[in-house]
Amino acid sequence: MAVWSAEIGARDAGPGAVTLLAGTSFCISAANGDMDTRRPHGLFFRDTRFVSGWHLRVNGRSLESLSGMAGETYRATFVGRMAPAEGEEHSHLLVERHRHLDGGLRERIVVTNHSALPAQCHLHLAVEADFSDLFDVKEGRTRPVPGVEVRETDTGILFESVHGGQVRTVLVSDPQATAGGHHLAYRIDLPPQGTWSTEVRVTPRLDGVGPEEDAHATRYGALSLPEFRERAWRERVPQATYSYPPLARIMGTSRTDLGSLRIFDPDRPERVAVAAGSPWFMALFGRDAILSSFMSLPLDPSLAHGTIQTLAELQGTRVDPRSEEQPGKILHEVRLGASTLLALGGGRAYYGTVDATPLFVMLAGELTRWGFETDIMENLMPAVDRAMSWITDYGDSDGDGFVEYERANPEGLINQGWKDSWDGITFADGALASAPLALCEVQGYVYAAYVSRALMAGRVGDAELSALWASRAQRLKEEFNDRFWLPQKGYFALALDRDKVPVDSLASNMGHCLWSGIVDEEKAPLVAERLMARDMFSGWGVRTLSTRMGAYDPASYHNGSIWPHDNALIAAGLMRYGFIEESQRIAVALVEAAEAFGGRLPELFCGLDRSIQATPIPYPTSCSPQAWAAATPIHLMRVMLRLDPCLPTGELFLAPALPPEWGEVQVRNLPLGVSRVSLRASRDQAAVEGMPPEVALRQIPRKPLADLIDVLPRAR
Incomplete structure (x- = not known):
C-alpha cells in the first residue's frame, strides 16, 4: 500500500493503553507498562519504532496491572503485582515502573517485598527492536526491517539496522543488569518489607541523532528538559x-x-x-x-x-x-x-x-x-x-x-x-x-x-x-x-x-x-x-x-x-x-x-x-x-x-x-501587539485593562471579513 494513500485508521492499542509524548518521541504501552510487538506499541522517534517489545517478568511470571496512568504527558507510573504462583492466594511482591521520556526513555523499576519473610526473585526484562516504519506499525502491516544486528555492550544491549540509507541504533543499558541476547536480567534478595530499585535507559539514534535531552542538567536545576519546557509554557x-x-x-x-x-x-x-x-x-x-x-x-x-x-x-x-x-x-x-x-x-x-x-x-x-x-x-x-x-x-x-x-x-x-x-x-x-x-x-x-x-x-x-x-x-x-x-x-x-x-x-x-x-x-x-x-x-x-x-x-x-x-x-x-x-x-x-x-x-x-x-x-x-x-x-x-x-x-x-451557563471569564496577560492586556467578561459585558494608547476599544461586533475590503486602502 502506498504511504500517502494509506487508510486513515490505526490498530487498537488495547484496553487501558498509555501514551507518552515529548517532542517527536512517543511511547505506547499496555496498562501494565509492557509493550507488545503484535500491537501498535513501542518507543517511537522520527517516525520509526525503535523499541517494539518490552516485557518485564518476575520469577518468570508477568505482572498483574494494578494501575497505569500518565501524570504529565511525558511521564507515567505503572504499578503491578507479581502474579501468584500456583497454590498461592496472592503475591507479596509489588513492582513500580516510573517511565519518563527525556532524550529517549528512562524507566526506574522499584520492587518491594510486602511480606514478613525474605524474598529472592529474578527480574527479567525482554527487549525487541524492529525499526519498523510508523505507517507499518499503525496499520498492522508486517514488514520486517532486514539486517537487524544485536550485540552486548559493557552496560546492556545494542540493536542496529542499516536500511533505506539510514543507520538506526538503540542502546538499552543498565550497569546493574546482566545482559544476554535480548534480555537484561537481575538477581534480587529482598529482606522483609525491603525495597530494591534500578534504572534502565533507552537511547535511540537515527544517523547518529537522538531525541533532545538535557545535556547540562544544571541549566534547569533539578528539572528535566520536558519539565522545564512545561513550566516555562505555563508561566508564559x-x-x-x-x-x-x-x-x-x-x-x-x-x-x-x-x-x-x-x-x-x-x-x-x-x-x-x-x-x-x-x-x-x-x-x-x-x-x-x-x-x-x-x-x-x-x-x-x-x-x-x-x-x-x-x-x-x-x-x-x-x-x-x-x-x-x-x-x-x-x-x-x-x-x-x-x-x-x-x-x-x-x-x-x-x-x-x-x-x-x-x-x-x-x-x-x-x-x-x-x-x-x-x-x-x-x-x-x-x-x-x-x-x-x-x-x-x-x-x-x-x-x-x-x-x-x-x-x-x-x-x-x-x-x-x-x-x-x-x-x-x-x-x-x-x-x-x-x-x-x-x-x-x-x-x-x-x-x-x-x-x-x-x-x-x-x-x-x-x-x-x-x-x-x-x-x-x-x-x-x-x-x-x-x-x-x-x-x-x-x-x-x-x-x-x-x-x-x-x-x-x-x-x-x-x-x-x-x-x-x-x-x-x-x-x-x-x-x-x-x-x-x-x-x-x-x-x-x-x-x-x-x-x-x-x-x-x-x-x-x-x-x-x-x-x-x-x-x-x-x-x-x-x-x-x-x-x-x-x-x-x-x-x-x-x-x-x-x-x-x-x-x-x-x-x-x-x-x-x-x-x-x-x-x-x-x-x-x-x-x-x-x-x-x-x-x-x-x-x-x-x-x-x-x-x-x-x-x-x-x-x-x-x-x-x-x-x-458560562458565567464570568477573566483573562490576564493576553498578548496584543507588543502589549499584554487583561479582560473580564460576563454574558454581554466586558472591561479591558492595559490597552495600548494607539488602539481603540470597540465594544461592538466586528463586521464580516468581507466588509474589511472597504477600509483596506486606508489601513495604516
Whole structure:
C-alpha cells in the first residue's frame, strides 16, 4: 500500500493503553507498562519504532496491572503485582515502573517485598527492536526491517539496522543488569518489607541523532528538559479563571495538551511549531499546524510564528510529481520514516494538499491583525507572495478562477482538502466525485488569503496593491456565490467536479465559508439553517455529512462524524454573520461533549444523535491529544467573546456573547501587539485593562471579513 494513500485508521492499542509524548518521541504501552510487538506499541522517534517489545517478568511470571496512568504527558507510573504462583492466594511482591521520556526513555523499576519473610526473585526484562516504519506499525502491516544486528555492550544491549540509507541504533543499558541476547536480567534478595530499585535507559539514534535531552542538567536545576519546557509554557501563556467548572477543566486541558504537542527545532530552540496529534501524527502537518496555531493565537503567538517560519523554509521550489511539490506550495506533512523517504525518492516532505497554501497566507494576515507582523513584513513577505503566485498559477491550473486539486501520482492522496480520506468527497447519492475538484471551503480560504494580502499591503501604505487584491477577492466572492450555490437545495455545493458539475452533498464544509466571509449576506441565513437542522446538528455538534446523504455513516472518518475543530470554525462563521444563538449552541454542545470525554476533546467522535445516545460515542482510533481539537476551546472562547483585533486600523473589537451557563471569564496577560492586556467578561459585558494608547476599544461586533475590503486602502 502506498504511504500517502494509506487508510486513515490505526490498530487498537488495547484496553487501558498509555501514551507518552515529548517532542517527536512517543511511547505506547499496555496498562501494565509492557509493550507488545503484535500491537501498535513501542518507543517511537522520527517516525520509526525503535523499541517494539518490552516485557518485564518476575520469577518468570508477568505482572498483574494494578494501575497505569500518565501524570504529565511525558511521564507515567505503572504499578503491578507479581502474579501468584500456583497454590498461592496472592503475591507479596509489588513492582513500580516510573517511565519518563527525556532524550529517549528512562524507566526506574522499584520492587518491594510486602511480606514478613525474605524474598529472592529474578527480574527479567525482554527487549525487541524492529525499526519498523510508523505507517507499518499503525496499520498492522508486517514488514520486517532486514539486517537487524544485536550485540552486548559493557552496560546492556545494542540493536542496529542499516536500511533505506539510514543507520538506526538503540542502546538499552543498565550497569546493574546482566545482559544476554535480548534480555537484561537481575538477581534480587529482598529482606522483609525491603525495597530494591534500578534504572534502565533507552537511547535511540537515527544517523547518529537522538531525541533532545538535557545535556547540562544544571541549566534547569533539578528539572528535566520536558519539565522545564512545561513550566516555562505555563508561566508564559495567559492565565484565566472561569466561573463555570466544565469550561475551566476543558480550557486547562487544552492549554496543557497544546504545550505537550509543541515540537522544537534543535538548531533554533526558540522556534516552536505544533505537531498534529498523538500518537500517530507527531510531525509537522501544514494544514493542521496552521489551523491549530491560528485558533490558539490568543494563548501563545509563538506557535504561529514558529509554524509560519518553518513552513516558509520548507516551501516548494520546484515541480516534482513524486512529492507533489510545486513552486510556492506549502507542504502537507514532513515524515522521516524509511518507507516515506523511499516513496519520495529520498525526500522528507509531501506537498499533496490544496488548502495549506491559502491558509498560510491567512495566518500571516491574522498575525498582522494581532500586531505580530514584524517578522512577516521584514522576512516572510517573499514567501507570502510565492504562496499567492501558487494560488493564482498552479492552484488554478485551468484558469477558471477556482483552486482545485488532482494528485500527481498514483501514490498521492486521492483527496487533498481537510477531508482527505479516499471517500471524503461524494455526491448526495453517495457516488464518489472525480478530480480535479474545487472544494467550497478552499475557495473561502483563497478569498480570505486575498483579503489578508490586501491588508498587509495597506499596512505598509501600498494602496495600489491593496486595492488589487481586494478587487480579486470581490470577483472571487461573486463567482463563488454564483457557481457553488444550489438554489433548489438552499445550500452551497461541497465542490465542483472535473466537469464543473456541483457536488451536491450537504456537508459541514460550507460552514468554513461563513468563517472566511465569502458567503453573500442574503445566503447566510439559509446556510445557518441547514447547518443547524437535525440532519446536520446531532446535539453534540455539526456532523461532517447530513444523515440524508447516501454516504452517511456516523462512525466514518469524514462522512458523518463530528470534528471539534470543524465545529469551532463553523461556530466562528455563524457568529461573524450574526447567528449568535446558533453559534452558542455549538459551543455549549462541545463543552458538554468534552465533559463526557473526561475534559478533553478528541480528534473526532461519532455522529450519532444525542436524542438516541445520551453520551457522545468515541471514534475508535481518534488521536488524543490532537492539536486542532486542543485549540478548539480556545477558539470557541474567542468566538464567544467576539474578540477581534485589527491593529492595522487601530481597533480591538470586543462584544461578548457568552452562553448564560458560562458565567464570568477573566483573562490576564493576553498578548496584543507588543502589549499584554487583561479582560473580564460576563454574558454581554466586558472591561479591558492595559490597552495600548494607539488602539481603540470597540465594544461592538466586528463586521464580516468581507466588509474589511472597504477600509483596506486606508489601513495604516
